Amino acid sequence: MQAMANSTQTPSAPPVAAKKPHSFTHHGLTVTDDYAWLRDPGYPTVTDKEVLAHLEAENAWFEARMEPHKPLVDTLFKEMRGRIKEADKSVPQKDGDWLYWIEFEDGAEYKKWWRKPVSGGADELILDEVALAEGKEYFRLGALSVSADGKLLAYAIDDNGSERFTARIKDLTTGELLPDEIPGTLSALVWVAQDKGLVYSLANENWRTDNARLHWLGQPLASDVELYHEDDEGFRVGSSLSANEKWLIVSASDHETSEVRLIPAADPLSGPILVKPREKGVEYDVDERDGVLYVHANDTHENFRLATAPLAAPGEWTTVIAGSDEFYLTGFDLFADFYVIEGRRAGLDQIELRHYDDPAYVQPIKFPEASYSAGLADNPEWAVDRLRLSYESMVSPATVYDYHLADKSLETLKVQEIPSGYDASLYRTERLEITARDGTAIPVSVVMRRDRPEGGPLYLYGYGAYGISIDPGFSTARLSLVDRGFAYAIAHIRGGDDLGRAWYKAGKLERRTNTFNDFVDVARDLIARGHTQAGKIAIAGGSAGGELMGAVINQAPELFGAVAAHVPFVDVLATMLDESLPLTPGEWPEWGNPIEDKAAFDLIRSYSPYDQVTAQAYPPLLVTAGLNDPRVTYWEPAKWVAKLRELKTDGNELLLKTNMGAGHGGKSGRFESLRETAEEFAFILWQLGVEA
Numbered sequence: 001m002q003a004m005a006n007s008t009q010t011p012s013a014p015p016v017a018a019k020k021p022h023s024f025t026h027h028g029l030t031v032t033d034d035y036a037w038l039r040d041p042g043y044p045t046v047t048d049k050e051v052l053a054h055l056e057a058e059n060a061w062f063e064a065r066m067e068p069h070k071p072l073v074d075t076l077f078k079e080m081r082g083r084i085k086e087a088d089k090s091v092p093q094k095d096g097d098w099l100y101w102i103e104f105e106d107g108a109e110y111k112k113w114w115r116k117p118v119s120g121g122a123d124e125l126i127l128d129e130v131a132l133a134e135g136k137e138y139f140r141l142g143a144l145s146v147s148a149d150g151k152l153l154a155y156a157i158d159d160n161g162s163e164r165f166t167a168r169i170k171d172l173t174t175g176e177l178l179p180d181e182i183p184g185t186l187s188a189l190v191w192v193a194q195d196k197g198l199v200y201s202l203a204n205e206n207w208r209t210d211n212a213r214l215h216w217l218g219q220p221l222a223s224d225v226e227l228y229h230e231d232d233e234g235f236r237v238g239s240s241l242s243a244n245e246k247w248l249i250v251s252a253s254d255h256e257t258s259e260v261r262l263i264p265a266a267d268p269l270s271g272p273i274l275v276k277p278r279e280k281g282v283e284y285d286v287d288e289r290d291g292v293l294y295v296h297a298n299d300t301h302e303n304f305r306l307a308t309a310p311l312a313a314p315g316e317w318t319t320v321i322a323g324s325d326e327f328y329l330t331g332f333d334l335f336a337d338f339y340v341i342e343g344r345r346a347g348l349d350q351i352e353l354r355h356y357d358d359p360a361y362v363q364p365i366k367f368p369e370a371s372y373s374a375g376l377a378d379n380p381e382w383a384v385d386r387l388r389l390s391y392e393s394m395v396s397p398a399t400v401y402d403y404h405l406a407d408k409s410l411e412t413l414k415v416q417e418i419p420s421g422y423d424a425s426l427y428r429t430e431r432l433e434i435t436a437r438d439g440t441a442i443p444v445s446v447v448m449r450r451d452r453p454e455g456g457p458l459y460l461y462g463y464g465a466y467g468i469s470i471d472p473g474f475s476t477a478r479l480s481l482v483d484r485g486f487a488y489a490i491a492h493i494r495g496g497d498d499l500g501r502a503w504y505k506a507g508k509l510e511r512r513t514n515t516f517n518d519f520v521d522v523a524r525d526l527i528a529r530g531h532t533q534a535g536k537i538a539i540a541g542g543s544a545g546g547e548l549m550g551a552v553i554n555q556a557p558e559l560f561g562a563v564a565a566h567v568p569f570v571d572v573l574a575t576m577l578d579e580s581l582p583l584t585p586g587e588w589p590e591w592g593n594p595i596e597d598k599a600a601f602d603l604i605r606s607y608s609p610y611d612q613v614t615a616q617a618y619p620p621l622l623v624t625a626g627l628n629d630p631r632v633t634y635w636e637p638a639k640w641v642a643k644l645r646e647l648k649t650d651g652n653e654l655l656l657k658t659n660m661g662a663g664h665g666g667k668s669g670r671f672e673s674l675r676e677t678a679e680e681f682a683f684i685l686w687q688l689g690v691e692a
Helices: 002-006 049-082 129-133 501-505 513-528 544-555 572-576 584-591 598-607 635-647 672-688
Strands: 023-026 029-032 093-095 098-104 112-117 124-128 140-146 152-158 165-171 177-185 190-192 197-200 211-216 225-229 236-241 247-253 258-264 284-289 292-297 305-310 318-321 327-334 339-345 348-355 358-364 373-376 386-392 399-404 409-415 427-435 441-449 458-461 487-491 537-542 560-566 621-626 654-659
Touching (some): 029 598, 049 635, 049 654, 049 672, 124 140, 124 152, 140 165, 152 177, 190 236, 211 236, 247 284, 258 284, 284 327, 305 327, 339 373, 458 513, 487 513, 513 544, 513 598, 537 544, 537 672, 560 672, 572 598
Parallel strands (some): 458 487, 458 537, 537 560, 560 621, 621 654
Antiparallel strands (some): 023 029, 098 112, 112 124, 140 152, 152 165, 165 177, 197 211, 211 225, 292 305, 305 318, 339 348, 373 386, 386 399, 427 441, 441 487
16 A cells, blocks of 8 residues: 555556666577566666666556455455464473463464473463564564573574574573674574583575574674685585484575584584585485484485484494485474375375384384375474374364374364365365376366366466475465365475475476476366366465466466566576575586576577567566565566567556565565455456456
8 A cells, every 4th residue: 555655646548667678688588578677787786767666567567456356355355364363372391491372362463472381380481573563564573592501592683685684692581682783694593512502594695595604602703713614616504403403404405405514512612523425416304313314305316315323433324214206204293202204106295203223123104084184293302202293284273282102093173264164075185197288197186066066167286396395285365265165286396306306306497498388287177177268267475486377477478367476586597597696506507507507598498488479469467576575576577567568469467566674585474464365356356357
């Protein structure tokens, strides 16, 4: 509403961006870009009056076009909010001498963090996000860490969406803030040296974490010690503690290679132990127990193996669980008396307990449904007799379990409550396999009401990048479409790791277009099966999923009746050619390096949504951006929309909404963010002509 408030009158036509000739040349090829001026030369500060005026004009047009549908937005928002328990709390979890939990109060956008002694005593408020967020347009809590003795709390906040956090330390015995303040962090906060030191990483001027630093409590920042510095600009550095809290684990990695160092947590200034020098294409992570390292690595199989190594010879790995085509080993967790591995078999989550002294012993945890999403939740203690688990499916609300090791039983601790009511028996879910054009079977998860007529509207979601799987989980917001006759489908396309590491590799670099083709082929097959009709499919994706949206509407615009592209990564070629941008060097293993590789240049240009906009009809589009977004810069969606307005041959809606005080994730707060979902759904219902 801000843009309308600043406007003197309601706009009668969409804004038309000025065309300013600009071009660049690589590998003997010249690319024109008449909308390059929308990038403020002072970025990350955006002060250019012409740029801001254009974004505000787009926002005003968005508001003007959505104004008649505001009652529908309000209705959807009310529905979505009615499914959220306003006064809610998490299941307390024991960590040392304390039980910790979080609570939301009625109407609160943000949570409060509580604890109380295990031995009994009063509840203690340790962090109040509501108070910290007061008066701020945007608020996000980043890292949060209680010291081992329970007396200090380190936390970090971002109040503009730029993802540069300021870390503070609170004395939990007095409630006072210590004078220590660390601006510009982008990392976990790790307590070391008997809680006298805090390890963190700073975001450098290009928003890259190339360091691990040690801050001594009470000392000036100038005296902080850099424990590790990464010279490869494509790598990022992160720190954590081993499960037994004896080791500081400092990791450096990009999208395909990693390297780990161990430092005694009690003596962080002692020399680090390099586990194994980096080797291109080899990813690994480690933990330690009783002088033995456990290593999760993809050196012998792309689906990873679990190996051990003596601390004295950390690079000599002996296989404990071999990699296999059938089981994708996604991770492991060590505990005092056993360890847990997580993975996927045929795309379905698996959790298995193992014994240190019996490699052949496997204790799988069984769940009640055939298709679901499950994993370890917060398990902070080293010695335990039960495990905290999370579970949900497309028809089953989020559930918290304790798994009791002694009798192998699941104890239900909490099931997501839906105050306005929810009857799971009204819905059905199925897992389809759809054959892509190259013969590959693509899994698709679908949920709908049992009484939905065939051929009705369908919402199709996809991502397909970075090896990120999209699990068949539960969503209360989704019900606002499903209850209006939509089927909701997730296309588990290549580029994610839903079916293992090979699935991921089949959608990256030179095989990137498989991702787009998979999505289009899924849409076509859903039509052929009678699940929906051409023009009745609404599609949505964000970030790299927004790139997907741009690519598929260039390829097959006739299939889709509405498109929501959130913070879309659509100017792929220009971004991958600009190594000054925060993410670019680290992204080359994912997309290719068009600076050095002409083949990569040609391929990226051939699918980059912005570069491939052409004079054709496009479906109705709702596009979002964040002015402070460091991941997908605001000018990517702005340039894309400007070019679409210039070239598209249809009269369909094209709306751009830029959050002027937020970043990659849109607005913060549990209800404010929900309103943006309501706007998206209202746009879809409007464009598909579905009665509200």
